[in-house]
Amino acid sequence: MRVAFAGTPAFAATALAAIAAAxxxxxxxxTQPDRPAGRGLQPRPSPVKVLAMQHGWPVAQPRGLRLDGRWAEDAAAARSALEAARPDVLVVAAYGLILPRWVLQWPRLGCLNIHASLLPRWRGAAPIQRAIEAGDTQTGITLMLMDEGLDTGDIVAMEALPIGPQESAGSLQGRLADLGARLVVQALRMAESAPLPRRPQPAEGVTYAHKIDKAEAALDWHAPAAVLARRVRAFDPVPGAMTTLDGTVLKVWAARAESAPPQGAPGEVLAADDAGIRVQTGDGVLVLTEVQRAGGRRLTVRDFLRGAALTPGARLGTAA
Incomplete structure (x- = not known):
């Protein structure tokens, strides 16, 4: 069975490596075109492209796939590459481009998508982050045969995974990547000898995981502490929750919520010691335990306070 693959980040590279190992x-x-990254903003290949180059596999990086769209020339080149590759199946994982009908209809076994949620919950671009942000206690992987809708295809396989009470998007993504790799290998083995099982998604329980906007990273201290703590975990490592201190950006990488009666205005520092920076919110206290100044590195609050004077009454950010 000949396999083509469409994906971009490390989550996708995990599945591609498992397919090759099988x-x-x-x-x-x-995969997506190389993007500027790092301090020098030099073009950097995606994790999927790096893996493909290591194995010597053909790579196409179209900016779009619509044959009648802005990037029609790229799409035509990608179509020629797909025709030359003659895949029986196209496996898709966090690719980042919408697949038009001509792609979906090309492989004889269809396009098999690895989606990081229990569909139909959290269709869309950011299912891992939105699940944590919403306070879900479980998520999982759904394998689906793609159609022209947004994550609306028939389900081939599904397996749940618990979300830890202090789990970040980064750690959850790693566990989901491993699960997705295992499930897709199982499905491909099945497809070699029999049609894949499929069932329509339920009509009830549909939610959408909209793409993360950088503006969401700013912590609104009027929000409840529990909501802010989930947002900190959901936005680790990208884009990173943030506030401001003395007019400069302060990233917040770890925090916990505590119930407490109001002791100050939203955003006011109530205490700052080795145990954490206690900040008043709209409901309860958010205790910051790992932070980062602009241009610095991630530090525990204990290490941060060695080089920063922070006293009760100081204000973080601008409460919305």
Whole structure:
């Protein structure tokens, strides 16, 4: 069975590595164009492209796939590459481009998507972050045969995974990547000898995981502490929750919520010691335990306070 793959981040590279380890020939890899990254903003290949280059697989990086769209020339080149690759199945994981009908109809076994939620909950671009932000206690992986809708295809396989009470998006993504890799290998083995099982998604319980906007990273101290603590975990590592201290950006990488009667205005520092920076919120106290100044590195509050004087009454951010 000949496999083509479409994906971009590390989450997708985990599945691609598992497919290769299982022995299927990878005849084409589609991934996003190289993006500027790092302090020098030099073009950097995606984790999927890095893996493909290591194995010597053909790579295509179209900016779009619509044959009649802005990037029609890129799309036509990608179509030629797909025709030359002759895949039986296209596995898709966090690719970042919408697949038009001509792609969906090309592989004889269809396009098999690895989606990081229990569909139909959290269709869309940011299912891992939105699940944590919403306070879900479990998520999982759904394998689906793609159609032209937004994550609306028939379910092939599904497995749940608990979300830890202090789990960040980064750690959860790693566990989901491993689960997705295992499930897709199982499905491909099944597809070699029989049609994949499929069932429609339930009509009830649909939610949408909208793409994370950088503006969401700013902590609104009028919000409840429990909501802010979930947002800190959901936005670790990208884009990173933030506030301001003395007019400069302060990233917040770890925090916990505590119930307490109001002792100050939202955003006011109530105490700052080795145990954490206690900040008043709209409901309860948010205790910051790991932070980062602009241009610095992530520090425990204990280490941060060695180089920063922070006294009760100081204000963080601008309460919305």
């Amino acid at each position: 022995g299927w020939p990878v005849t084409l890899v589609l």
